[in-house]
Amino acid sequence: MTPTRQSPTRDERQRLILAHPLLFRSGNRQLIKLAAWLAPALIAFCFGFYWLDISWGRVWLGLGRLGEFVSLMLPPTYGDTNAPFDFWRSLSDTTKLWIYLQSLAETLAIAFLGTFIAAVCAIPIGFLAAKNVMANTILHFLTRRFLDTVRTVDTLVWALIWINVVGLGPFAGILAIATSNFGLFGKLYSEAIETADTKPVEGILSTGGSHLHTVRFGLLPQILPIIVSQILYQFESNTRSATIIGIVGAGGIGQHLYEQIKILEWQHVSFLVLLVLAAVMMIDFISVRVRFAIIGIKQGSVAP
Amino acid sequence: MSLARFVQSLPAQQADLLVRTYGAAIAAKRRSMILAVVVLVLCLMTAGVVGEVRPGKLISDFPKFFDYIGRLFYLDSGKLVFSDPYEWFWGVTQKPKWLKLLLETILIAYLGTLIGFVGGFALSFVAARNMGRSPWLAALAKRFLEICRTVPELVFALIFVVAFGLGPLPGVIALAIHTTGALGKLFTEVVENIDMKPVEGLQATGASWVQTARFGAVPQVLSSFASYSLLRFEINVREASIMGFVGAGGIGDELLISIRKFYYSDVSAILILLIVTVMLIDFGTEQVRHRLTASEQPR
Structure with a gap:
């Protein structure tokens, strides 16, 4: 049984390179072009980060607090949210509901x-x-x-x-x-x-x-x-x-x-x-x- | 019936049938038209009552609107603003430093757009019907994008101001989330409309999902992605200009203060700075977008 050929022979490869020079061009030129677009974008991004005085510490702190808020948001209700919270009791308090719907x-x-x-x-x-x-x-x-x-x-x-x-x-x-x-x-x-x-x-x-x-x-x-x-x-x-x-x-x-x-x-x-x-x-x-x-x-x- | 004149050459019976059918079709169209108008008028009247519309008040007070607009062009001293531009734009050189705040506004918009671009880029490939691997994940991503863009950015900003504290940071994050949703939807539509042959070709060679997306889909979508993002950047500059209304950075804070305190010439000065900035950005991004679409053509 002949093994399946997985790659072109050297001659074939040469022929392909000659026929499609663009495809075999080294990726460097494209990489440079990409970098020329990306670098200013990234530099501007870092400048903005610095100029707006954004620190990772504040981001993490804020995210933590945000998570806390999200946990406090559940379950959503329109009624009384006082200490011994009872979801069904708060749903029966519809005064605010009508104001909101209006x-x-x-x-x-x-x-x-x-x-x-x-x-x-x-x-x-x-x-x-x-x-x-x-x-x-x-x-x-x-x-x-x-x-x-x-x-x-x-x-x-x-x-x-x-x-x-x-x-x-x-x-x-x-x-x-x-x-x-x-x-x-x-x-x-x-x-x-x-x-x-x-x-x-x-x-x-x-x-x-x-x-x-x-x-x-x-x-x-x-x-x-x-x-x-x-x-x-x-x-x-x-x-x-x-x-x-x-x-x-x-x-x-x-x-x-x-x-x-x-x-x-x-x-x-x-x-x-x-x-x-x-x-x-x-x-x-x-x-x-x-x-x-x-x-x-x-x-x-x-x-x- | 006027139509009868035009169909004289037909035998009477056929012409009659034609005229009747035509008349019936027109009548049906007219009926649905009338129905639509009635529904529209009813909706307008209901909305008018709910929205407390008072046309009388509007007519009697309408001169006040032009009065207000007119007053925007007078300095405190009573002179026209154009007579003393230095006094008009005093805030550019002195303490509130409008140009600095303007730069802050643009940077908020830029950071928000870029982060939103990355988010929308990543999610669009998950949400697109043709690229996503699991329909469940695609549906989930689509719902997530929908929520991101349906909640107004100012609502996000209000919540984030409480979480992150006053300043530009909550504004950036609010814009980034909204932009993720808005761009993510547009990007998904672009990805769903790509030519699938390159993707299938890569799949046939055993490429991984990331490789398929990178070499099969991205080259096809990149220019429209960039075009949409530039459009979004312009919208985000406008949005960033009002982030200050809720304390989320930028020039909005100064604008709100001058409106609330009736510093008319300051209001017009800040608005003119904003309008000129947005027009310049609009012009610049349009140039870039034209070049992007032009570079697409030869291929």
């Missing part, structure tokens, strides 16, 4: 209305910021920069500003989410309009359609699916923003979360975090369904 509803309302207002108000500016609609370069540039500025200022900062205008409460939160999303939607709309195919528009013009017709039958069918899926994605993301907006007093579940962490009521904290998780996952589930119903494509949401 503020969760408030959170969802903030996210929903904020997204809706932004989505509607951004339509005109989306057209203004699109290069193919707005021929004036300077105006186009200014609109874009304006949208960037609005978008870069964080929702929490907008919330603080709106609190000065309409007072504390969820309404300020709605307006804050609407404002920061206005910048984002304006940008997303304009990009969708810019990348739209011009052929359907030309086709409609050739059959004698008016300008409005080209927008309704040429442009809208192309950009609507993109816009709807972005709005739905943003709705989910806004639910997350709306949960923290209460930290500055703009309504929603965030203010309870903030209070409970401050008074170290860890079991309530974990309950609230679970509520947030459940709410966001529910919104995600619903938005996938709605997207499917409107566009007919079932895809994972893609970050803009």
